[in-house]
Amino acid sequence: MSDAINNDAARLRALGDLLRARRAALTPADVGLPDGAPRRRTAGLRREEVAQLAAISPTYYAFLEQGRDVRPSRQVLDALAGALRLDDAERAHLHALVHDAAPAAGAGDAAQEEERLDPEVAALVARLDPHPAYVSGRRWDVLASNRAARLLWTDWTALPADDRNMVWFMLGDPRSRDVFVEWEAEARAQLARFRAAAERHAGDPGFAALIDRLHAASPEARSWWEGHAIAPLGGGRKRLRHPVLGELLLHHTVLTVAGAPEQKLVSFRLSPGDAERVAALLP
Incomplete structure (x- = not known):
């Protein structure tokens, strides 16, 4: 597997980790949703609730959290940032994980070389x-x-x-x-x-x-x-x-x-x- 493919897979996993962490930190009241069922098995919003807030399908959102090889548009990322109440730094990071150019093949070897000032x-x-x-x-x-x-x-x-x-x-x-x-x-x-x-x-x-x-x-x-x-x-x-x-x-x-x-x-x-x-x- 090439360095570029490895890097892409790691970025997608990082994207899923960020989405899960921010979803777990929110409650329905934080985003103006009714609490729904009286007892939730886990803390935070459900995946379906985040998908609803971002106006995307629950299946697509699940793929993002799972680190699947899907590439959300900038509009979708902005919608997710709004749904999850991300600050400016987190919003920029979300975009960087998906839309920043990944290092070219072979860049991993160069990255291990001693930096020169x-x-x-x-x-x-x-x-x-x-x-x-x-x-x-x-x-x-x-x-x-x-x-x-x-x-x-x-x-x-x-x-x-x-x-x-x-x-x-x-x-x-x-x-x-x-x-x-x-x-x-x-x-x-x-x-x-x-x-x-x-x-x-x-x-x-x-x-x-x-x-x-x-x-x-x-x-x-x-x-x-x-x-x-x-x-x-x-x-x-x-x-x-x-x-x-x-x-x-x-x-x-x-x-x-x-x-x-x-x-x-x-x-x-x-x-x-x-x-x-x-x-x-x-x-």
């Missing part, structure tokens, strides 16, 4: 000190980081190659709980962003190996993965804790690297006073 991008990251910055790749591997990021997060350059990964640091490395003041919210969001990427790369053995490793190491990763949460990339704020500097508030933005759209440059801004304190500790 433009040296000029790495130099830019270094110049941003004392404001932290790093670049992560398609699988959230840390491809470059400056001294400030290594001071406040961890020194990825000193870690084994498999541990130089933002998702692994967050969920597989217990030190992250000391670094992130709001660890649970940050970890949930990180996993939800990673899941969106993982399902676009369904069938990629590198993603599969990292997911298996996360599930083996982290009860939270196992539990939260079942919820099928999806989140978009975006800027915001983070509160970090440092043993010398105490708590720091950072604002960040995420930029895509030209020519390598799955590489992300994440740049953080400190207050002037905190920037001076970080600079004083840089090696």
